[in-house]
Amino acid sequence: MPQPATSTGAPDRAQRAEMQAEQRHVDRVHERLEVMRRHARAYEAEGHRRALFGNEGGLVERDAIVYQAAVWLRRLDSQEEGLVFGRLDFDDGEIRHIGRIGVRDEEYEPLVVDWRAPAAAAFYRATPAERMDVVRRRTIRCVGAKVTRLDDDLLDPDRARSLELTVVGDGALMAALTRKRGAAMHDIVATIQKEQDLAVRSPAEGATIITGGPGTGKTAVALHRAAYLLFNERKRFESGGVLIVGPSAVFVSYIEQVLPSLGEHTAALRSLGELVEGVRATRHDPADLAQLKGSGALLPVLGRAVRATPPGTPRQFRATYHGHVIQLDGHRLDDLRRTVLHRNSRPNAARANAETALVEAAWERLPAELRERRRTERAIFDRDLRDRSDFELFVQQWWPYRTAQEVLRMCGDPQTLARYAGRHLDRAQVEALAESWRGRGDDGARDFAVEDVPLLDELAQLLGTAPQEDDDEEDLYSNLFEGSSVAEVSSWADRTAQAGRRDRVRESFAHVIVDEAQDLSPMQWRVLGRLGRRATWTIVGDPVQSAWPDPQESAAAMRVALGDRTHYVHELRTNYRNSAEIFAYAAQYARKAAPEASLPDAVRSTGIPPEHREDLESAVDEALAAVEGTVGVITALGTARATASRLGARVDAADGRLVVIDALDAKGLEYDAAVVLDPEEIEGESPAGTRTLYVALTRATQRLYICRPGSGPRGTDTIAGAMTD
Numbered sequence: 001m002p003q004p005a006t007s008t009g010a011p012d013r014a015q016r017a018e019m020q021a022e023q024r025h026v027d028r029v030h031e032r033l034e035v036m037r038r039h040a041r042a043y044e045a046e047g048h049r050r051a052l053f054g055n056e057g058g059l060v061e062r063d064a065i066v067y068q069a070a071v072w073l074r075r076l077d078s079q080e081e082g083l084v085f086g087r088l089d090f091d092d093g094e095i096r097h098i099g100r101i102g103v104r105d106e107e108y109e110p111l112v113v114d115w116r117a118p119a120a121a122a123f124y125r126a127t128p129a130e131r132m133d134v135v136r137r138r139t140i141r142c143v144g145a146k147v148t149r150l151d152d153d154l155l156d157p158d159r160a161r162s163l164e165l166t167v168v169g170d171g172a173l174m175a176a177l178t179r180k181r182g183a184a185m186h187d188i189v190a191t192i193q194k195e196q197d198l199a200v201r202s203p204a205e206g207a208t209i210i211t212g213g214p215g216t217g218k219t220a221v222a223l224h225r226a227a228y229l230l231f232n233e234r235k236r237f238e239s240g241g242v243l244i245v246g247p248s249a250v251f252v253s254y255i256e257q258v259l260p261s262l263g264e265h266t267a268a269l270r271s272l273g274e275l276v277e278g279v280r281a282t283r284h285d286p287a288d289l290a291q292l293k294g295s296g297a298l299l300p301v302l303g304r305a306v307r308a309t310p311p312g313t314p315r316q317f318r319a320t321y322h323g324h325v326i327q328l329d330g331h332r333l334d335d336l337r338r339t340v341l342h343r344n345s346r347p348n349a350a351r352a353n354a355e356t357a358l359v360e361a362a363w364e365r366l367p368a369e370l371r372e373r374r375r376t377e378r379a380i381f382d383r384d385l386r387d388r389s390d391f392e393l394f395v396q397q398w399w400p401y402r403t404a405q406e407v408l409r410m411c412g413d414p415q416t417l418a419r420y421a422g423r424h425l426d427r428a429q430v431e432a433l434a435e436s437w438r439g440r441g442d443d444g445a446r447d448f449a450v451e452d453v454p455l456l457d458e459l460a461q462l463l464g465t466a467p468q469e470d471d472d473e474e475d476l477y478s479n480l481f482e483g484s485s486v487a488e489v490s491s492w493a494d495r496t497a498q499a500g501r502r503d504r505v506r507e508s509f510a511h512v513i514v515d516e517a518q519d520l521s522p523m524q525w526r527v528l529g530r531l532g533r534r535a536t537w538t539i540v541g542d543p544v545q546s547a548w549p550d551p552q553e554s555a556a557a558m559r560v561a562l563g564d565r566t567h568y569v570h571e572l573r574t575n576y577r578n579s580a581e582i583f584a585y586a587a588q589y590a591r592k593a594a595p596e597a598s599l600p601d602a603v604r605s606t607g608i609p610p611e612h613r614e615d616l617e618s619a620v621d622e623a624l625a626a627v628e629g630t631v632g633v634i635t636a637l638g639t640a641r642a643t644a645s646r647l648g649a650r651v652d653a654a655d656g657r658l659v660v661i662d663a664l665d666a667k668g669l670e671y672d673a674a675v676v677l678d679p680e681e682i683e684g685e686s687p688a689g690t691r692t693l694y695v696a697l698t699r700a701t702q703r704l705y706i707c708r709p710g711s712g713p714r715g716t717d718t719i720a721g722a723m724t725d
């Protein structure tokens, strides 16, 4: 719930006394943390000692111990900042401190309860109406290990008086919301609100679906939920893997510090452009092409591209056997291909079948008397043919192992693509698609688009995997058991690097978290459906911000991916990001795009409405002067690059505070001030343009400037009038 505005004055006497008391507790916790660190280091040393036994058992133990010790140390080391952030005082006088991890004293009594444990739930859930025996909730703010501020929340003032509990501070939430924004998202562990907490602690089974307007904390909740799941079912989710998917690479780097700050390092974060091994796409196709690629309309075309004879393969097979010339022409070879693929539709997996079919077809070309006269001839013929290097070479050329990237690049030739397209695509579509794939992906000269990633994944499925030669991925620890003496000691870093490699090839996950889910195309849902085929899910999104032109179609694709899993639905209703003035302005576009939608309430008023500016440079300068933190210039897709170079000198001079970003990449991000350049262009750029503009207008926490170059006499007017229309 909203709290009164925060005071910035120095702490008074009562507050100082309370702070000293809390400081004593925090000091004790940090001393204890140091002891825990010493124990972890001693445990690690013990692990290394075991390896000196020189047998396999010792090595296995060593490896397990060193790994576990390193995980503990990493978790303990990431907890310096704000380790203790809360305290609950109960009716019966019990005091419970809440923190990022659980810490116990030497008697095993809790000094701090982990925020994810059931005993901490009251910190987030207790309200004056439903107190859960809590009299006072205190938020403790620390810088490093130093207590700097307390904010109390009384749930039962009468009881507090009888327990002689002092009340200090005036609103941890407001203090958190008004702090300046930097390049990275912060955790919200000290101020998670009740409706958010319910979503964080939603059951680990089925699919938890979290909706809510801009700034309602959906991303924050999703990340805290990942930490919650890992804490409560560590074995299941650490070994099975938690995947977090965000819309863009910029977004992923914006959120990537949150889980480590909560002591969790094992979840895999990927953008939609990174869901396929070996591809890091960041570029978007223009809206019409993106829609074509995302809709599923290309599925039959991809199927045909995989099944067809690859261009450039030999059109004739020729061999001699006992003086007989055996020949198979192109039509016969095509027949063979069809027959083989009829039995095993994945060409990369079917090469052995193709080779057998080729031998069989060649055998049938021998004169009948030769085949009948010598009954054992068949086996000899088979071996003889397969042993020949020119036969092997032919098979490699006729039935090459292909990658998805090669097939898509092959479709970069309009004539080839037109053959596969048949009546599924018109000429203009063939031309546009071929142009978008021509020369892509080879040596990164021209990279694939984000919209190509699901097509590549689909192709990889259709092609199947070639039988793999054994490599070191198969046995992560094989190097540990070579020879009888200890040749080397694997460090924890080695093991994490190995585990990372294993993550890269992971084909499915135990839990999949999808952020900005409203934007996913049906084809992207198919990729996620495969990665999450055995997973439980958390899906986070806001239909009103959808960039996919047909939200119904996207929702249907999501239902297919989720199958018959039970749904747990949560709606977040408070916008914590935007000032009330900024959100009131942006909301007119939400109403235009989705008149029926329920919009969140913005809790913070600054008294400063969005402002209209004609000149981009002066709007940017003004924004930089008006706020302490970040400024985002948000443009249409087509003008981001030009705007970035136009503002290049300012970006360089602003020391990381100024970024230029297109409205699609701005998804999920936020800035203290936003300059939205040419809103009409953003709106007109795609069928979902009004929604995209709504996204752009809801990125600012404090100041919003609408910049319409050459917009004439309205010049520097504020647009408060427009807001209230």
Ligand SMILES: Nc1ncnc2c1ncn2[C@@H]1O[C@H](COP(=O)(O)OP(=O)(O)OP(=O)(O)O)[C@@H](O)[C@H]1O
Residues within 6 Å of the ligand: 173, 176, 177, 186, 187, 188, 191, 192, 193, 196, 212, 213, 214, 215, 216, 217, 218, 219, 220, 221, 542, 545, 576, 577, 667, 668, 669, 670, 698
């Ligand atoms: N309980 C909270 N305490 C402190 N800050 C909060 C809280 N909830 C949300 N915030 C802050 O509000 C801002 C918006 O949160 P977040 O980005 O998670 O919202 P969102 O719903 O994902 O927004 P969008 O849909 O626009 O991407 C962030 O700065 C976040 O830290």
